[in-house]
Amino acid sequence: MGAWSLYFLAKAGLYHAGSIGFGWIGNLLFAAALAWPLRWPWARRARRWLAWPVALGLLYHDSFLPGPERLLAGLGGFSAEYLWELAARAVNPWVALALVAGVAAYGLLARWVPFTVVAFLGILSVPAVAELGAGPAAASAVHSAAAPADPQARLQAFYQDESRRKLHLPAGGTPAFDLVVLHVCSLAWDDLDVVGERNHPLFARFDLLFSDFNSAASYSGPAVLRLLYGACGQVRHGQLYRGAPRECQLFPVLEQAGFKTGALLNHDGEFDDFSKLLEYRGGLRGKVQVSRGAPVHMRSFDGSPIYDDLAALSAWWRQRQGQGGQPAALYYNTVSLHDGNRVSGSDTRSSLASYKPRLHKLLNDFDRFIGQLESSGRPVVLVMVPEHGASLRGDKMQFAGMREIPGPRVTLVPAAVKLIGLPGRQGGGPLVVDRPTSYFDLNSLLADLVADSPYGARARPLSARLGSVGTTPFVSENEDVVVVRNAAGGYRMKAGQGAWASYAF
Ligand SMILES: [Zn+2]
Structure with a gap:
């Protein structure tokens, strides 16, 4: 086996450090x-060449890198500069150092140590440790023995419960306010912590803050569908792309309740067919606009323009005020915080380093937009809900910016509501909903506000409406990975057809 033994030893080491998965049967084969032992020299030569693609493929399979489809889409669409930045992030200096040390040790000791035997022992250590109950893969077995229901059964029960939830909005009325939903790409509580902005003054201006809101998805496409299908309970990832019945689609439901619905993007909506998703899946056909009139303040990772948020929102508001009395419900999408964006005039900075100034700009833009709404004197319910986090910090399994595992650092996001046109709460500061929540719970509150206007003379205060906000256990999904939170607050994950494992990040 020669130096290939290093390959298996390094991977077994990374597995035990919790950085990659390890399909031990494939690796053993x-x-x-x-x-x-091969007798013919040509066969040995062929094996030497074939080993490389197999080794790379197996390593890719064992890593938590995004699946081939997503990876190829990225490689085709990303600018060279962004690809270089990603590659630099993927290299962990400590792992690189350990590899160099391993190669040196191999060079020195190969003559005396039977490395092939050591490599087989390394591979077999993976199932052995799992059997002993100490490894990452075994933690779930220990857990499910202790708890009455295993994660799989609890997940089934979760989807069963969720399938019974459906929002009821009064049809055919005239709501007493406009509704603006700010859907923000790449903003999680953890990102705010990383840049020290958890207490940004904007959050204090809201009336209600959800501190344990789960976006349930870590990529934009599914996050959009989850928000737009939020008139019903949470569905499996696979079901998202099969569409949803009309009564589960938030904007058509709002339309029935009397709103004039529309959507506005601060980007061209072409990457990943984003606009088409809104139009053909999200119930906003023919209603999606791109804010091309606003100045371009950044370039996206694929070079496309990103328009200034405040200019885009202000222009929409001016236009809306010129229209008649029918209440408007706007879906607004911003990618100003997305990884890989280039701010004009500061091309030398990495997109991670520019996150904080971009965040300041966005939150200040929202702040000023709220000011504009307030000074117009019209009643507006404003909702801010992020799609998913930026994964600024990354974790043991995924480098910064990677979001293949939809863990709590990526999907716990700051959702907030403001009732514009009402005096702020006495005593200041927002009410905080700290139970686990997701879209359906937020939308239940909206339904309550539509059914019983908060702007009436004897309206119930917001605090009296929190009973209408339910709770949704933490379940996040991507195409291939599910993450759930257990009763003790720990997280477990399952990748593909693999076993449940504890997710220590
Ligand atoms: Zn996004």
């Missing part, structure tokens, strides 16, 4: 194929 590959190791056996490499160690098998």
